[in-house]
Amino acid sequence: MGAKPAGKRTDAEGSDEAGAERRLERLGRNIVDDIYNSKNPRFTTTTRSRSNTIYDKKGGFLRLGDATEDHTFINISQSKRFMQTMAIASKCHSFLEQNLHTSIRGLFYQLKYSLGDEVDENLFNEQTESNPLIEDLELTLGVRRESLNLNANRKGVLVGNMRVVDRFGEGAEMDMSKMGRSGWAIPSDVDNDIDFVDVKAKYVLVVEKDALWVRLNEDGFWKKENCILISTIGQAARGARRLIRKFADMGLPIYVFNDGDVWGWYIYWTIKTGSMNLAYIGKDIATPEARFLGVTISDLDRYEFLKSMTMKATEFDLKRAQEMLKYPWINQHKEWVDELKLVIKTRLKLEQDSLQGPRLTFVDDYIKEKINSKAYLP
């Protein structure tokens, strides 16, 4: 009997790198046992399909359902994928043993080799073949790729009253209140060999655009307000999403400050409920506690100057606003229904940059007012 999918484990192996190594070894042993017992080698994953992606109403995030699928070796349509998955598992095990990391592109190149003179074929020809098998493996083992020593693309910066203890290499302790104009670059892996300590902040402010983060950092906003100031620099990377989740686990309120348009909304909902693509690790990276500070079209009633700052919404904006009204995780909130309907009615959008219109530091006041008056969206 092969390895079981993540949700059904009963063992006490950790999901960190050490746990990942043990789980990989157990997966291997189970496959070998299958062979010795004359069974068809097999492992089980959770099905990653649209129909098995559900919105967990109680938890408030997108996750996979209970449907699982078996992968077997003696099966004409599965044997190549099975072999390829084992090759990936073997490589990840060797990365863990060597204590070295790479990207999923680096992994692909380690697997892009000929199967030998008798078979005129490579193990892998395109990265599009290896990527879904990495997700299979993450689900089978119940660990995220970051603990298999596979780095994801990183993006995002942070500053605030806290320290980062990074045991990577020879180790480094960094004071997040002494990062100058730059801020700390949020890495891919924020779980292994890294700690976030002395977190002395009242809340976390997540800002869509780096330009606004730079503006707020210059004003010392994080210092005056005692918050942790993050920019996701557009769509949030896995590492940034995971780190936001970790701050929420520390009990810190999470406020998101984005554009009032399709991308701003999308970035917010990805942070809050997760995304279809990453529903397979939804619980670990979604932050349902997040709140949307703005900017919103309803802000036009609060701030007179904003009326000359609007842009025309595109057909794409309006179409997406209509679609969002159909999502149960959105239309359960009256405030969001009102906001989206207002966008559709006025055909307007607003950028967060426009808050610099009256004076550069107005953006600081806007954020404080929104938080203090609880004028945010759920």
Added chain:
Amino acid sequence: MGAKPAGKRTDAEGSDEAGAERRLERLGRNIVDDIYNSKNPRFTTTTRSRSNTIYDKKGGFLRLGDATEDHTFINISQSKRFMQTMAIASKCHSFLEQNLHTSIRGLFYQLKYSLGDEVDENLFNEQTESNPLIEDLELTLGVRRESLNLNANRKGVLVGNMRVVDRFGEGAEMDMSKMGRSGWAIPSDVDNDIDFVDVKAKYVLVVEKDALWVRLNEDGFWKKENCILISTIGQAARGARRLIRKFADMGLPIYVFNDGDVWGWYIYWTIKTGSMNLAYIGKDIATPEARFLGVTISDLDRYEFLKSMTMKATEFDLKRAQEMLKYPWINQHKEWVDELKLVIKTRLKLEQDSLQGPRLTFVDDYIKEKINSKAYLP
């Protein structure tokens, strides 16, 4: 008589923020003098056109030629632009007085206001109107926008044996050898209120992809080799290009390690000779001393395993390779002509990630071998 363009100045005003403030004030005074003397208010910029963009063969970079153009107020086709440019100059002066920075988008929003009830028009409606006028102003004043307190988008990371003294805000001193897995995020402005000190390195290695930077950082490559390790994370931002120029000014050799394809070449030549778009500040951000380590298609003769790592060049790759052969700054180098012709002949390309094929740390050996055997391209 209005302000003169950059190249023709004879004054000793600095090009830093303090110098920029003085130059803005002089520009204003000159305009006022023109008015009092019943002259048509006027300022002069260097012409930013393809025909006035030249390759400076002696210097080895793209720059603007000597053609200038006058902008006058009493001129039906120029008066609006003139007024808009003065409004930008006035805003930049106020940013310098307040000691606050913003982005060119932030500047645009400060200028997106109605000209009053009698004129049913905004001063600016689109950022595409203000962007070229900022360049006019940079040329008229002879300062880059960073010294006008206008931030450009930033991108890029750095680690190495050196320190950054950032006098931004309350100031921060950061040890670039203690940045853990993250590295220091290279800011937009690497000239004002910032110093790069105790630079103890033999050379600078500039890496196209962040994933390879992360790989090399994990191996402690910069420590073992005593180099400064930078990733531009794709196309280099203004700040990263300027910083590379500054390291070259310190006498450090600059080696660039990119993909062996259209984008890798383009990123290299942008660092080395500058680009058409930024020819107006070419001298300040181009690094003609840079050398291209690879990867190259000629590497296939050096490393047997690379033969199974190649990708097919696209028609776009091949077309661009043909075009590059026509550029005088490229076809003056026999080594580049040979490489590009080899690409066209073999119809192959190579990614830097593929150097992880035999083992993850092979990339370290590759770089060392390329540098030690001087097997780089000019």
